[in-house]
Amino acid sequence: MPIVKLGEEGRWTNYHCTGTCDAATRFALRSGDAPRGRDEIAIAAKSVQDWLVEAAAAKRRVRPLGAGWSPSNVNISSQSWLLHTRRFNRCFRINADDVRPGIDAGALMLVEAGALVDEVSDKLEEQGRSLWTSGAGNGQTFAGAAATGTHGSMIAAGGIQDHIRAVQIVTPGGIHWVEPDVGVMSDAFIAATGSAPLRDDAMFAAVQLPVGALGIVTALVVESVPKFLVRPIQNLRKVDCAALDWLAEGDFRRFSAAYALDQDPDFVQMIVNPYKPFKRPAMLRFLYREPWRDDYPRATPGQLGAGYDALSLLGRFLNDYPWARGALLQFAMKQGYASGPDVDAPPVYGSWGEGLDTHRPLADLFNASVTIDRADLAHVFEMVCAVYARHGGSTVVTLRFMERAQGLLAPARFAHNAVIDFDGPRSQRTADAYARVLERLDAEGVAFTRHWAKSCRLDALRVAADYGEDFRRWRAAQRRLLPDPADRALFGSEVLDGLGLTC
Amino acid sequence: MMWLGWALAALGFAMVFGQYAAGQADIFLSIANPRPLDEEAMVVTLKGWGFASAAAQPFVTPESDHGLCDVRVFATRRQMLIGIATFGFLRPVTIAWRAHAGILPLGDA
Numbered sequence: 001m002p003i004v005k006l007g008e009e010g011r012w013t014n015y016h017c018t019g020t021c022d023a024a025t026r027f028a029l030r031s032g033d034a035p036r037g038r039d040e041i042a043i044a045a046k047s048v049q050d051w052l053v054e055a056a057a058a059k060r061r062v063r064p065l066g067a068g069w070s071p072s073n074v075n076i077s078s079q080s081w082l083l084h085t086r087r088f089n090r091c092f093r094i095n096a097d098d099v100r101p102g103i104d105a106g107a108l109m110l111v112e113a114g115a116l117v118d119e120v121s122d123k124l125e126e127q128g129r130s131l132w133t134s135g136a137g138n139g140q141t142f143a144g145a146a147a148t149g150t151h152g153s154m155i156a157a158g159g160i161q162d163h164i165r166a167v168q169i170v171t172p173g174g175i176h177w178v179e180p181d182v183g184v185m186s187d188a189f190i191a192a193t194g195s196a197p198l199r200d201d202a203m204f205a206a207v208q209l210p211v212g213a214l215g216i217v218t219a220l221v222v223e224s225v226p227k228f229l230v231r232p233i234q235n236l237r238k239v240d241c242a243a244l245d246w247l248a249e250g251d252f253r254r255f256s257a258a259y260a261l262d263q264d265p266d267f268v269q270m271i272v273n274p275y276k277p278f279k280r281p282a283m284l285r286f287l288y289r290e291p292w293r294d295d296y297p298r299a300t301p302g303q304l305g306a307g308y309d310a311l312s313l314l315g316r317f318l319n320d321y322p323w324a325r326g327a328l329l330q331f332a333m334k335q336g337y338a339s340g341p342d343v344d345a346p347p348v349y350g351s352w353g354e355g356l357d358t359h360r361p362l363a364d365l366f367n368a369s370v371t372i373d374r375a376d377l378a379h380v381f382e383m384v385c386a387v388y389a390r391h392g393g394s395t396v397v398t399l400r401f402m403e404r405a406q407g408l409l410a411p412a413r414f415a416h417n418a419v420i421d422f423d424g425p426r427s428q429r430t431a432d433a434y435a436r437v438l439e440r441l442d443a444e445g446v447a448f449t450r451h452w453a454k455s456c457r458l459d460a461l462r463v464a465a466d467y468g469e470d471f472r473r474w475r476a477a478q479r480r481l482l483p484d485p486a487d488r489a490l491f492g493s494e495v496l497d498g499l500g501l502t503c
Numbered sequence: 504m505m506w507l508g509w510a511l512a513a514l515g516f517a518m519v520f521g522q523y524a525a526g527q528a529d530i531f532l533s534i535a536n537p538r539p540l541d542e543e544a545m546v547v548t549l550k551g552w553g554f555a556s557a558a559a560q561p562f563v564t565p566e567s568d569h570g571l572c573d574v575r576v577f578a579t580r581r582q583m584l585i586g587i588a589t590f591g592f593l594r595p596v597t598i599a600w601r602a603h604a605g606i607l608p609l610g611d612a
Contacts, residue, residue: 006566012541028566031605037612068541086540086604087566092612110612114604116538123609139539189612 002030002088003047012082015068016365018426018455019076025060027051027081029088029114029218037092037110041168041219042194044088044112045175048216052172055081056490063493064216066114066141070148070453071367074212077493083216085114085141091123094221098189100182108165108184111220113143117160120222121353128292129224130352133157133402138353143217148453149209149410151371151419152402154267154287155252159405159412161208166221168195169207169214172487176215180204184221193219202408206477209407211452213491213501214481229290229349230267233260235342236281236333239270241382247401248377250416260286260343270399273333274385275326277397283333290349299348325394333396366395366426368434368455370441370448374401374416380446384420387440393433395424408470408477411449431455460500519587526583533573539601540566546582549594569605574598 006026013020029048034040055062063077065084092110099105107129111120117131118138124130133152135145146161166179177195179185190197207214237259246254247268256265267287273280341348372380377399385397398421405412412419422434435457441448449466450456464471478501482488492502549556575598578586582595 031607035610037610040610067539084541086538089538089604090607090610092610094612098612118536119538119606122536126609 002032002044003027003051003083004030006084012065014070014073014075016071016367018071019073020078021063021076021080021082022078024078025081026084028084028086031088031090031112031114036192037090037112037219038189038192040090041110041112042192045168045170045194045218048083048170048218049172049175051081051083052170052216052490056172056486061492062216062490064113064212066144067116067139069137069140069144071365072148072451072453072456073495074148074452074493074499076495080493085112085143086116088112088114088218089116089119091115091120093127094185097186099185103184107223107225109222109224111142111222113217113219114141115143116140117142117145118353121351124222124224125227125351125353127224128227130227131160131163131222132225132352133162134160134352142222143220144453146208146220146407147210147212147217149405149407149412149451150453151369151400151405151412151417151451153269153400155265155401156403158403159209159407159410161410162406163222163224164208164220164406165223167204167207167217168193168219169210169217169481171215171482172490173482173484176481178204178207202473203477203480205406205408206474207481209409209452211409211496211499211501213488213496214478215491227292227351229292229296230287230352231290231347231349232341233284233286233288233343235260235284237284238280239272239278239282239284241278244378244381247399247418248375250374252401256286259284261288263288268401271333271396272385272399273326273329274389274393274397275329277382277385280326280330283396292351296349299350299354325392326389329394329396364426365424366430366434366455367421367423368431368457369419369421369451370437371411371414371417371419371450372441372446372448373414374418376446377418380441380444381418381420383440383444384437387437388422388433391433391436392429393422393437394427394430395422397422408474409452409467411451413449413467413470414447458499460498460503463500523583523587526578526586527580528577530576531573532575534571534603536606537572537601538569538604538606539572540604542599542601544597544599546595546597549596550592552591553594567602569603572601572603574600 006028009023009025011020011022012024032040061077061080063080063082065075065082068075090112094105094108094110096105117134117140120142133154135150150160152159165184169176175195176198177190178198181199181201183199243255252268253264265286266289269285271283400419402412402417404415497503547556578596586594
């Protein structure tokens, strides 16, 4: 049995220390040593199904836990059974006879649900492949990042869940292998995983982003592209307010020419101090994609500019000395982010995976975001910064861009998206300032969505309004996977019930 | 001579305050390419200026059969105040670590 119990009932706190499961019984799902991946996940899925039945008999709710990286507390459930998946982390190459005709098996990899984004990147690179996008950090499990719609960051790509081509999901009533209508894996392969095939576009779009409420994801088939190099440029520049118009129009080339290289960027990020964002220098980061070559000069993650996702320090000072917030944040931006390489520095290169960092916060962090239609950026961004600063928000504000992401509940649901992140030291004042930003966006009639894993301040009514018909289709898929209301409740929690996902 | 007494008192206070602040620093050591599990922590109390030490709990590292990813050593404000109030006779420190999930070779599906 690959599931082992970890000690007696007790408390568990999530990675960002934003929530605690009280009276929780912890279990761990572990990888085995089966020679083939299909055998391994068949054994694991059956064990998970038995475990779910046991939990239901014990009248305990369940919660799968990856790396625990969800400050929104969708990973928190008290008086429940928790299933840690981090040690269920093997990856497997897929052969041509495992897939349906016309599918490129070389682009696919079978991934167990506990593998980190970093592990998936490493295993793909071993095969000359790469993810085409991901979030700023790579310490989440791939399944967890996809389950919460972690936004990507490449201009022309969607979310991390867009890589998924098939999902094995376990409920008390069955072990399902969910794919799009056209199918991906061969019937023989699916049978060997102990799963029942479920080829349905709407169902697949639901399980690409399940928010932990559709069952327990045990394995994924992940698609990749040939690996590539990225050249980073990172600098501090005063950005002209008019440049927001270029970004809103998608003229990234012009923005890049003004502040970095005169070529099309594949990634653009702007980190501003919300206190006078266009009078103080912003931290700009560009990535330019180049064909892979083996002889590129290796650089460290720091030289590649990794570690740009949040500031860990200065929280207490920012909270206690409001008059100094602008200057302190600017100081922190200079000290807390990797400097360079700028345009004039010798170029450095890395693979997509090498440019990401497994972030380790040393202080309590606040993480929140809003995703807006990129076309709204020019008239929204300054307003957002002004409201956030006026109410004492004590984090930098980060701007990134992406296309519409897959998955019925994907927050990046506009054709072209601008994602505004508020990541930094945690304080109640910062949380309140974020709430004021949301109120102002609503008052101005600006359409926006929020990240499932970050501090999102969502409720059931708002979720239903934000996702509309897609939410209705997601609930329909849930009722097909979990027809018994008791089984739907098994995956519930106070937070998920409050979001209207499990009640 | 009064000023000398005040100067020495100020110097002593500054030294103690400096120790109080620096003692809360986070000393962090990590391996490259970490694959961390959940963080575990324990308190070790150095007694008699380091002649003896005792952990407040048994030294167990659940799921540590693949080794450790990282270790943090720090003192909380309360732990530093205990150290100062007891003239260093008791010096509790917190040790936090994350076990390694293991790096398994790429297999065949």
